[in-house]
Amino acid sequence: MSYASETADAPGAMARISVAHPRDFYALLKPRVMYLVILTALAGLLVAPGQLHPLLGFVSLLAIAVGAGASGALNMWYDADIDARMTRTSTRPVPAGKITAGETLAFGLILSGFSVFTLGVVSNWLAAFLLAFTIVFYAVVYTMWLKRWTPQNIVIGGAAGALPPVVAYAAATGTMAIEPWILFAIIFIWTPPHFWALALVKAAEYERAGVPMMPNAKGPDRTRTEILVYTLLLAPLGVAPWLMGFASVVYGVVAILGGGFMIAYAVNAYRVREGAEGDKAAMKLFGVSILYLFALFGLLVIERAIPILARMIGFGS
Amino acid sequence: MNQQSQNQAAPMLTPEQARSRRARNLAISLTIGALAILFYGITLVKLGMRMGPM
Numbered sequence: 054m055s056y057a058s059e060t061a062d063a064p065g066a067m068a069r070i071s072v073a074h075p076r077d078f079y080a081l082l083k084p085r086v087m088y089l090v091i092l093t094a095l096a097g098l099l100v101a102p103g104q105l106h107p108l109l110g111f112v113s114l115l116a117i118a119v120g121a122g123a124s125g126a127l128n129m130w131y132d133a134d135i136d137a138r139m140t141r142t143s144t145r146p147v148p149a150g151k152i153t154a155g156e157t158l159a160f161g162l163i164l165s166g167f168s169v170f171t172l173g174v175v176s177n178w179l180a181a182f183l184l185a186f187t188i189v190f191y192a193v194v195y196t197m198w199l200k201r202w203t204p205q206n207i208v209i210g211g212a213a214g215a216l217p218p219v220v221a222y223a224a225a226t227g228t229m230a231i232e233p234w235i236l237f238a239i240i241f242i243w244t245p246p247h248f249w250a251l252a253l254v255k256a257a258e259y260e261r262a263g264v265p266m267m268p269n270a271k272g273p274d275r276t277r278t279e280i281l282v283y284t285l286l287l288a289p290l291g292v293a294p295w296l297m298g299f300a301s302v303v304y305g306v307v308a309i310l311g312g313g314f315m316i317a318y319a320v321n322a323y324r325v326r327e328g329a330e331g332d333k334a335a336m337k338l339f340g341v342s343i344l345y346l347f348a349l350f351g352l353l354v355i356e357r358a359i360p361i362l363a364r365m366i367g368f369g370s
Numbered sequence: 371m372n373q374q375s376q377n378q379a380a381p382m383l384t385p386e387q388a389r390s391r392r393a394r395n396l397a398i399s400l401t402i403g404a405l406a407i408l409f410y411g412i413t414l415v416k417l418g419m420r421m422g423p424m
Contacts (some may be wrong), residue, residue, distance in 0.1 A: 070387045071390065071394075072386050072390045074394070075393055106415050106419070108411050109412065112412060
């Protein structure tokens with residue numbers, strides 16, 4: 054424990070003062086998840102019609118990212134017992150003793166309130182409500198209820214991770230449309246094969262921690278079948294933005310190829326089941342799924358951002 | 371005298387505690403400063419949008 058345990062009752066005694074560094078608080082925000090949220094929310098923002106002032110767009114994006122980070126902090130506060138029992142998460146600030154649970158809860162609640170308030174003031178209250186809903190859904194519905202109760206935890210809980218493009222679209226327009234919900238659906242259907250590929254390899258740890266993930270609750274065979282089914286649903290859905298006319302043909306080609314790769318790796322994970330080779334096949338699918346989502350949303354962002362940047366620096370109409 | 375008793379009551383920090391507290395204070399200061407600039411900018415943009423083109 055690096056958290057000083059001495060009391061400050063006696064004059065000159067060692068104080069009970071945290072030795073947490075700012076980077077430990079930053080780690081509470083789950084930065085890698087936050088980067089993905091920034092990318093998907095930016096896609097939602099750019100898909101929206103009209104042009105939001107760049108500063109308002111930037112602050113809206115910042116508020117959505119901080120809101121997502123805050124829900125990550127609340128997750129780390131509640132799940133510290135589970136995190137301590139898993140190698141992947143045992144070095145997180147709370148189980149590592151760098152930050153107390155109380156500090157983590159306060160940090161998460163303050164950032165949640167601040168991000169929702171900021172989004173409401175800067176954009177509109179529909180977007181702020183959707184961000185608040187996302188935080189509550191992740192911190193309460195997923196973390197406190199679904200995660201320890203059902204192997205469908207990440208299927209239903211995945212809705213929280215899929216909402217940022219919808220929140221961003223609402224921030225830009227103050228309304229709703231089909232486009233952000235297509236982006237929502239892509240992330241929502243992508244989540245199970247992505248997480249279950251990792252869970253196949255970490256099944257023993259989830260079992261030890263008492264978390265009913267699909268591989269340890271229903272078995273690896275059922276998990277591989279479901280991964281394949283979700284991937285078969287995901288591949289055509291990934292092409293939808295092009296078919297519906299809000300992404301270019303370049304996006305369409307990348308989505309078709311990427312979907313093909315996802316199916317190929319899911320089939321490989323379905324066929325190769327035993328020992329180290331089975332783990333390797335699952336981890337390959339996990340890695341490809343990250344690349345797939347970054348490619349789709351990265352491309353959406355690039356092809357929308359280029360004309361805007363060109364207008365800003367004086368090219369085009 | 372009062373100063374002396376205050377000094378006696380002040381908790382002693384280890385070098386690690388002092389270093390991390392300084393880093394946290396700096397991070398909070400920078401965050402508040404950045405937010406002040408950001409909200410100032412937002413206010414100007416919102417005012418400009420209400421006024422419309424001159």
